[in-house]
Amino acid sequence: xxxxxxxxxxxxxxxxxxxxxxxxxAVAQALRLADVDVISAYPIRPYDTVMQYVSKLxxxxxxxxxxxxxxxxxxQFEIVKHACSVGAxxxxxxxxxGWMYAMECLAVTPSLRLPYLAICxxxxxxxPGAFGTEHNDAMCVRDLGWMLYWVETxxxxxxxxxxxxxxxxxxxxxxxxALCLDGAFLTHSAQIVSVPPQDLVNSYLPRFDLGDRVLHPxxxxxxxxxxxxxxxxxxxxxxxxxxxxAPEVIREAHGEFHRAFGRQGGSPFIExxxxxxxxxxxxxxxxMASPVRVMVRKLRAQGExxxxxxxxWFRPFGTDEIRTSLQRFKAVGVVDRDFSLGAADxxxxxYNDVRATMYDAQRRPVISGFIAGLxxxxxxxxxxxxxxxxxxxxxxxxxxGEVTWIGVRE
Amino acid sequence: xxxxxVEVIYRGIFQKTLAGTLVKTLVLAAHREGKxxxxxxxxxxxxxxxxxxxxxxxVIADSQDELEESLAKYEPKATDVSICLDDNMCKGIxxxxxxxxxPINALVKPGGLLIVTSxxxxxxxxxxxxxxxQPYRIAIVKAEASLGGLWVYRDDHTDMRLLGAVARLxxxxxxxxxxxxxxxxxxxxxxxxxxxxxxxxxxWAPRQAAGQQPIPVGQTKLESMQxxxxxxxxxxxxxxxxxxxxxxxxxxxxxxxxxxxxxxxxPKPGVDASIEVFKKWSTRTKRPVVNFDxxxxxxxxxxxxxxxxxxxxxxxxxxxxxxxxxGCGVCEEVCPVDRxxxxxxxIEFTDLESPxxxxxxxxxxxxxxxxxxAKYGAAAADxxxxxxxxxx
Ligand code: SF4
Ligand code: SF4
Numbered sequence: 001x002x003x004x005x006x007x008x009x010x011x012x013x014x015x016x017x018x019x020x021x022x023x024x025x026a027v028a029q030a031l032r033l034a035d036v037d038v039i040s041a042y043p044i045r046p047y048d049t050v051m052q053y054v055s056k057l058x059x060x061x062x063x064x065x066x067x068x069x070x071x072x073x074x075x076q077f078e079i080v081k082h083a084c085s086v087g088a089x090x091x092x093x094x095x096x097x098g099w100m101y102a103m104e105c106l107a108v109t110p111s112l113r114l115p116y117l118a119i120c121x122x123x124x125x126x127x128p129g130a131f132g133t134e135h136n137d138a139m140c141v142r143d144l145g146w147m148l149y150w151v152e153t154x155x156x157x158x159x160x161x162x163x164x165x166x167x168x169x170x171x172x173x174x175x176x177x178a179l180c181l182d183g184a185f186l187t188h189s190a191q192i193v194s195v196p197p198q199d200l201v202n203s204y205l206p207r208f209d210l211g212d213r214v215l216h217p218x219x220x221x222x223x224x225x226x227x228x229x230x231x232x233x234x235x236x237x238x239x240x241x242x243x244x245x246a247p248e249v250i251r252e253a254h255g256e257f258h259r260a261f262g263r264q265g266g267s268p269f270i271e272x273x274x275x276x277x278x279x280x281x282x283x284x285x286x287x288m289a290s291p292v293r294v295m296v297r298k299l300r301a302q303g304e305x306x307x308x309x310x311x312x313w314f315r316p317f318g319t320d321e322i323r324t325s326l327q328r329f330k331a332v333g334v335v336d337r338d339f340s341l342g343a344a345d346x347x348x349x350x351y352n353d354v355r356a357t358m359y360d361a362q363r364r365p366v367i368s369g370f371i372a373g374l375x376x377x378x379x380x381x382x383x384x385x386x387x388x389x390x391x392x393x394x395x396x397x398x399x400x401g402e403v404t405w406i407g408v409r410e
Numbered sequence: 411x412x413x414x415x416v417e418v419i420y421r422g423i424f425q426k427t428l429a430g431t432l433v434k435t436l437v438l439a440a441h442r443e444g445k446x447x448x449x450x451x452x453x454x455x456x457x458x459x460x461x462x463x464x465x466x467x468x469v470i471a472d473s474q475d476e477l478e479e480s481l482a483k484y485e486p487k488a489t490d491v492s493i494c495l496d497d498n499m500c501k502g503i504x505x506x507x508x509x510x511x512x513p514i515n516a517l518v519k520p521g522g523l524l525i526v527t528s529x530x531x532x533x534x535x536x537x538x539x540x541x542x543x544q545p546y547r548i549a550i551v552k553a554e555a556s557l558g559g560l561w562v563y564r565d566d567h568t569d570m571r572l573l574g575a576v577a578r579l580x581x582x583x584x585x586x587x588x589x590x591x592x593x594x595x596x597x598x599x600x601x602x603x604x605x606x607x608x609x610x611x612x613x614w615a616p617r618q619a620a621g622q623q624p625i626p627v628g629q630t631k632l633e634s635m636q637x638x639x640x641x642x643x644x645x646x647x648x649x650x651x652x653x654x655x656x657x658x659x660x661x662x663x664x665x666x667x668x669x670x671x672x673x674x675x676x677p678k679p680g681v682d683a684s685i686e687v688f689k690k691w692s693t694r695t696k697r698p699v700v701n702f703d704x705x706x707x708x709x710x711x712x713x714x715x716x717x718x719x720x721x722x723x724x725x726x727x728x729x730x731x732x733x734x735x736x737g738c739g740v741c742e743e744v745c746p747v748d749r750x751x752x753x754x755x756x757i758e759f760t761d762l763e764s765p766x767x768x769x770x771x772x773x774x775x776x777x778x779x780x781x782x783x784a785k786y787g788a789a790a791a792d793x794x795x796x797x798x799x800x801x802x
Contacts, residue, residue, distance in 0.1 A: 111671075113670050113672075114671070220678050221674065221675060221676050222673070222674050222676045223671065223673055225672070225674055227672065231668075
């Protein structure tokens, strides 16, 4: 149960308002609307922009919450974990090496089934010191029971913060959720965002209730005692069972959101663009969607049957949706903004997940892999064109399995 | 064509090196006989913490394939020899989490051997040891539990004496010749006993009082082993001989029945604070005995006990829940009244009954009749013992 507070905003904002805000600011606005109780912070670019907007909301009297500046990311994530265990709706986030420094806390949170929301402002892992976007930081928790969503726009950042809380806090899941925002491209770019009224959000997002797992003197429990070989596998199985339920809960959360706000309809897991009669599609996550769509339109104008499939929820992976979608195409190119050195065919993480998904499809497309946009390097139109050409060629040859680094200087 | 297994049950940390030396020496010596083996520790039985019962094993086989067959299991299911390095553990051992209590002789094969380092007789130990439905043998190596530290080894020749006893009483594991050869090869055979670091007189006096012969300074390891070989005897234990003891067992729930989020119930105010499935008592070597007559009801024991063992009573004194006591001795330390709480050797006791109830009935809290001798008798009797009736 979240601590009861009076909202200072509901009365004077009856309608949705349009604001020009960045992805980070959109998250901050959503936190205000979600009436978050505890936020922990430690500066690291690009996550620090969220901190900045949250502090401003608090200073302006628009958000009433505990804002705790920790001395490190490790403490930052411990703080929200514990806050969550006493029933507070909590928020936290980091980027790159900061996210990695919090790894111990990130790893234990799913087994404790504490559903706070975090953002990972994707950033390349040092060394060398770098700021640009790369998905490897968030990818590090992909096996651990975190739900992961790759956001494309500022509007989506706001919407997904609300949807994320609703899904994560659902008693059937009770799993932590991280929204992944491409550093700079999304965190630092202002877009027109529709900010919904408080009443509407209140009707969509129920109060956080941990039930009989809330740590309180009236409910004496012990969380996370040592567990040996006799117990751990059952605990992992419980987490697995929750993740297996996640697609259904996510569909519900998106469906309800669509009914209430008129956005985020369609599949929560993928978004298809110009795929109806497509023969060749690229698949990718996050902000790379823009340059890809631009090139899709240009190629379409020349009569080429190309399209794009954006993967949105990455954990749980939209296995059914992706399988059903991609088996319609002749050739598929998967674009990874991450690397998984030494993996099967030296491919990226998304590439190999997609290939595993398609292995049991009725029809298997020819699948090529691309590593692109690492360290925040721009994925330019010419890069997208090259990826389409290679994917088409692989389709024509009937031979997939090749992974190419795109846009790297020879 | 056969394989043999030896289990060493020891006190975590304090006897880890001793247990390791035993199993490794056995495997190496057996190798001299042309056998092949492995030495392994299985802390799954307990994470290795101070005093918690833990195990190490030596598995020895005639061939690689046979060895592999034995190793495909997490730990041997049956042993030729089980060695217990602290006689307090004869009451059974409980691991750190939810397994229940395992009798000390649980793995001993029919006709197999249980060796205990103890200053007591087999008969006295059998008042604590669970009965088995099969015959086996028990042997004593007369020695007080040899306790070291994580990095400190108490080189009091307990290792040599146990090895000698194994060679004599279970030669199928390894023979004396191979052990001697192995000691020579490692340059240990002629190593003389250097005296106890605590000072010989102080270290040996209580052991001597209880019947353990001191090792003369200068006696070599080889001599200690050979002497133990000559002296070793065993006593057959008939099926059914022993006690019912504490046989705490329980069903482990499936994942659907377990609470999610690694949540377990904590003691609720006014409700029995002990966790049903982990009693902890086998981790202790001593238990606190409270002299309720001199207790001034200051609450300090109740406040400081890490396991919430002290239970308020109408009289204002605190009963002790022995099932949950880990034997840390904190209560003895904080009690302001001289010798009001005294830590007494666990093997003096055969039950876990409420001392408060006994006190109310006018019964003695300790019956120092289990053969511990002067050292234990003195401590136990101090203000706590009415008589010396043997309740075994
Ligand atoms: S020895 Fe004393 S303080 Fe320690 S667990 Fe036992 S009763 Fe509690
Ligand atoms: S600490 Fe000693 S004197 Fe105080 S209540 Fe406990 S037993 Fe009594």
